[in-house]
Amino acid sequence: MGPNRTYLLIAPAMLVIGIFMVLPLFLAVAYSFMTANPYGGVTAPATFDAYLQFLYQRDFDDSLVFSPSYALIILRSIYLAIATTGICLVLGLPVAWYIVCQTPERRRVLLFAVTLPFWINTLIRTYCWILILRDEGLANGALRHAGIISDPLPLLYNDGSILLGLVYTFLPFMVLPIYSTLERIDPRLIEAAHDLYASRAAVFRRIVWPLARPGALAGATLVFAPALGSFLAPDLLGGGKKLLIGSLIQMQFTSSRNWPFGAALSTVVTVVVLTVFVIRSRKAQEERR
Amino acid sequence: MIDIQSVSKSFVTRDADPVHALNDVSLEIYDNEFFTLLGPSGCGKTTLLRLIAGFEAPSSGAIRIAGSDVAALPPQKRSVNTVFQSYALFPHMSVAENVAFGLEMQNAPKSLIDERVREALEMVRLEGFAARRPAQLSGGQQQRVAVARALAPKPSVLLLDEPLSALDLKLRKGMQSELKRLQRETGITFVLVTHDQEEALAMSDRIAVMRSGDVLQVGTPRDIYDNPQDRFVADFIGESNLLPGAALGRDPAKTIIVRPEHIVVSPVADGAKGHARGAVSAITFLGSDTLYEVVLEEGAKLHSRSRGGAALATGDRVVVDWARAVERELAN
Amino acid sequence: MTSAKPFDWRHTPGLSAYTALIFLFFYAPLLILVIYAFNSSRLVTVWAGFSFKWFVAVANNGAIRDAAFNSIIIAIVATIASTAIATAGALALERGRLRFGRSAATALIAMPLVVPEIVVAITTLIFFSGLGMHHGLINLMIAHTVFCIPFALLPIQARLRDMGGTLEEAGRDLYADEWRLFRRVTLPLLVPAISAGAIMAFVVSLDDFLISMMVSSAGSTTLPVYIYGMMRLGVTPEVNAISTILLAVSIVFVAAALLVGRRNKFA
Structure with a gap:
């Protein structure tokens, strides 16, 4: 295939994604430096107000007052995304190892079972936890039935329930990349290590984990990035009271009608996520050397 | 038939210097011959084959097939067909469809296609397999389909890229004589690529021995075996002792090449004169033959292979001898 | 007490039970949703018998x-x-x-x-x-x-x-x-x-x-x-x-x- 035809074939993908995805990202950056139109959209003049809002609030007399509430939401979002990543790693690594140890036949079935949730609507998967955690839900019902509690425990609408929802949503993203790295390990390496007197724990620490690291790194990026901007878990399981960046951004385009601030927030999220991806691909390249 | 004139090929790699796969190679392959490109992996033999087939273009030099320069011809316009190393049978087509493919692409009439497919399958003795899918055949049968598919359009040259490497030893021996027979029956020029020197010696009319992008020697199998013109050729084709001239009390600028089977080892006590003296350092029993390793007094080491076994033991002082006619002398 | 089973590195004790728990975590909530969908009671948590009526309601x-x-x-x-x-x-x-x-x-x-x-x-x-x-x-x-x-x-x-x-x-x-x-x-x-x-x-x-x-x-x-x-x-x-x-x-x-x-x- 000659270069001309190649560029002709790749052009539609480039154009569609370039125009409808990358261009809007830049447009959002531009919007973040504009003034909010109270009816939605933006107006002149250009200003840094949206970014100042992260740390300050404009008082009635137009003076800036230090108010970290938005900064705290951002920090909390980052903290929850990191916690989600860590929990997914701890939960997912043994599962990936277990699948690798199975016969090819069983591997295929188990892999399908891990992949399937990825293709099921996140909205529905998140909603399931409302059924379980709410005051009249399955968990409280069961505990009350067992006589352990008399009043329902507040299981829903807290950081714990958000974290649960995030882990539930993104765990497959951790298992799959770790699995595909572990799958490439030559089984003879494991056998050689055991042959050289290594215990199971030593084999895991000295052989499996070092070889699984690139996959874990990939998984960590794939969990962290969407967890940081997630909307459904904080919205449905946090009850909209415990805001995270995702729901905060969404609010700016709906009820709050502050497009520049929403655009500024989404610019920050994009920069963080892209940075994480770039660092990861650098690291992956280093490890390959 | 194929005239290769000063062909070079280098590949540009992303982070290193360009790799020179072929350095100024010139070769002539005659009509109707079974020609073999022989060499270790990475010697450039497969690259040369791909240049002839048209999958790659030479960096410099010219390739002429049947008298005309093929530089501008893509593979689909060359009357050259390839039997691929992994066979490359189309998995979504039946055996017959695979064999018919080339003729169909040449827009041959249906009746001719049917006839040629039948002929080709007959030729490789797969008459009953026309309707099968490649996945339903054994490795040896797939190999035959690949050959039939490449022969059906009656190309002027058939290229075979390590065609037997995926077969087990027994099947390989059978296919060797099969291919030889097909070449004789069809009269098509066969160009075989292999790293197996035994296979090359057994099948070829002529052999080109290659190493790191150079053709070292071209000749008939016997010629190459008996008259290696290069240390590498001597060592790669069969086994050879490469003895420094100094060890035999001769010109130190020369290397003497002797095949192990030509060397006679006898105890010093027998009074033979020979070319040198030494001591037996190891004895390996090989069934019909016995291999003696002898360390010469001047320090060099040589192997002698003899039928049966003289009553020698490790450490025995011996005289090594051979007929002057069987040795070859090369400048260092 | 030592196990009589020969050593097999592919079999880590307890790992299959652990993996089963993770898969339970994946699928139990979905199963609960499906079960509730077939519950004839409007009070979602009280089981009142199998029914397609909510699917009919959705279709209408x-x-x-x-x-x-x-x-x-x-x-x-x-x-x-x-x-x-x-x-x-x-x-x-x-x-x-x-x-x-x-x-x-x-x-x-x-x-x-x-x-x-x-x-x-x-x-x-x-x-x-x-x-x-x-x-x-x-x-x-x-x-x-x-x-x-x-x-x-x-x-x-x-x-x-x-x-x-x-x-x-x-x-x-x-x-x-x-x-x-x-x-x-x-x-x-x-x-x-x-x-x-x-x-x-x-x-x-x-x-x-x-x-x-x-x-x-x-x-x-x-x-x-x-x-x-x-x-x-x-x-x-x-x-x-x-x-x-x-x-x-x-x-x-x-x-x-x-x-x-x-x-x-x-x-």
Whole structure:
């Protein structure tokens, strides 16, 4: 295939994604430096107000007052995304190892079972936890039935329930990349290590984990990035009271009608996520050397 | 038939210097011959084959097939067909469809296609397999389909890229004589690529021995075996002792090449004169033959292979001898 | 006490029980949803017998039918467009000679997977409103096509890579020109992967919520957006039923994609 035809074939993908995805990202950056139109959209003049809002609030007399509430939401979002990543790693690594140890036949079935949730609507998967955690839900019902509690425990609408929802949503993203790295390990390496007197724990620490690291790194990026901007878990399981960046951004385009601030927030999220991806691909390249 | 004139090929790699796969190679392959490109992996033999087939273009030099320069011809316009190393049978087509493919692409009439497919399958003795899918055949049968598919359009040259490497030893021996027979029956020029020197010696009319992008020697199998013109050729084709001239009390600028089977080892006590003296350092029993390793007094080491076994033991002082006619002398 | 079983590094004690728990974590909530959907009681948590009545209620709900219709139309258009674009792109990436820009092209195509959904959602909203495009369904079709491209592309690209170039070389060696090579060799070998990619794109489009919510307008509500609205009003048996339907559709389609994708062996 000659270069001309190649560029002709790749052009539609480039154009569609370039125009409808990358261009809007830049447009959002531009919007973040504009003034909010109270009816939605933006107006002149250009200003840094949206970014100042992260740390300050404009008082009635137009003076800036230090108010970290938005900064705290951002920090909390980052903290929850990191916690989600860590929990997914701890939960997912043994599962990936277990699948690798199975016969090819069983591997295929188990892999399908891990992949399937990825293709099921996140909205529905998140909603399931409302059924379980709410005051009249399955968990409280069961505990009350067992006589352990008399009043329902507040299981829903807290950081714990958000974290649960995030882990539930993104765990497959951790298992799959770790699995595909572990799958490439030559089984003879494991056998050689055991042959050289290594215990199971030593084999895991000295052989499996070092070889699984690139996959874990990939998984960590794939969990962290969407967890940081997630909307459904904080919205449905946090009850909209415990805001995270995702729901905060969404609010700016709906009820709050502050497009520049929403655009500024989404610019920050994009920069963080892209940075994480770039660092990861650098690291992956280093490890390959 | 194929005239290769000063062909070079280098590949540009992303982070290193360009790799020179072929350095100024010139070769002539005659009509109707079974020609073999022989060499270790990475010697450039497969690259040369791909240049002839048209999958790659030479960096410099010219390739002429049947008298005309093929530089501008893509593979689909060359009357050259390839039997691929992994066979490359189309998995979504039946055996017959695979064999018919080339003729169909040449827009041959249906009746001719049917006839040629039948002929080709007959030729490789797969008459009953026309309707099968490649996945339903054994490795040896797939190999035959690949050959039939490449022969059906009656190309002027058939290229075979390590065609037997995926077969087990027994099947390989059978296919060797099969291919030889097909070449004789069809009269098509066969160009075989292999790293197996035994296979090359057994099948070829002529052999080109290659190493790191150079053709070292071209000749008939016997010629190459008996008259290696290069240390590498001597060592790669069969086994050879490469003895420094100094060890035999001769010109130190020369290397003497002797095949192990030509060397006679006898105890010093027998009074033979020979070319040198030494001591037996190891004895390996090989069934019909016995291999003696002898360390010469001047320090060099040589192997002698003899039928049966003289009553020698490790450490025995011996005289090594051979007929002057069987040795070859090369400048260092 | 030592176990009499011989040592097997593939068998770590306790790991299978642990993995079973994780899979329980994955699937028990979905199972609970399905069970509740068949509960005849309006009080979701009290089991009052098996019943299809909530599914009937959902089927008779005009608003849900409209939303479902929108979703399907959008998904069909987005699937066709994204699969065509992705097939061309995969061929270019795997078979073409890109002198420069290969990594840039790969990065660009991966963008919809990398950028968080909420960002895609609001930037698309900004873009359409900035251009003054208020075309309801058409806006959604464009937005869905964009993020479906990588999902359609991945299986096709993987298949092309697995196939390697040898079969196409063999075709060329046997006198096939570019067009007939594509028609007779490349395309037939790609059909399973293209179908798998198309099904994946369809499922992704059908399931999308966040982008649809931000981009859709009054007349172009999609099914997930409508369901979200129902969920905000509280847990009801209707939500359980329609969620169960969407769940079943996803599972059926993904299983189908897997089966079609596996038809690669031609045994």
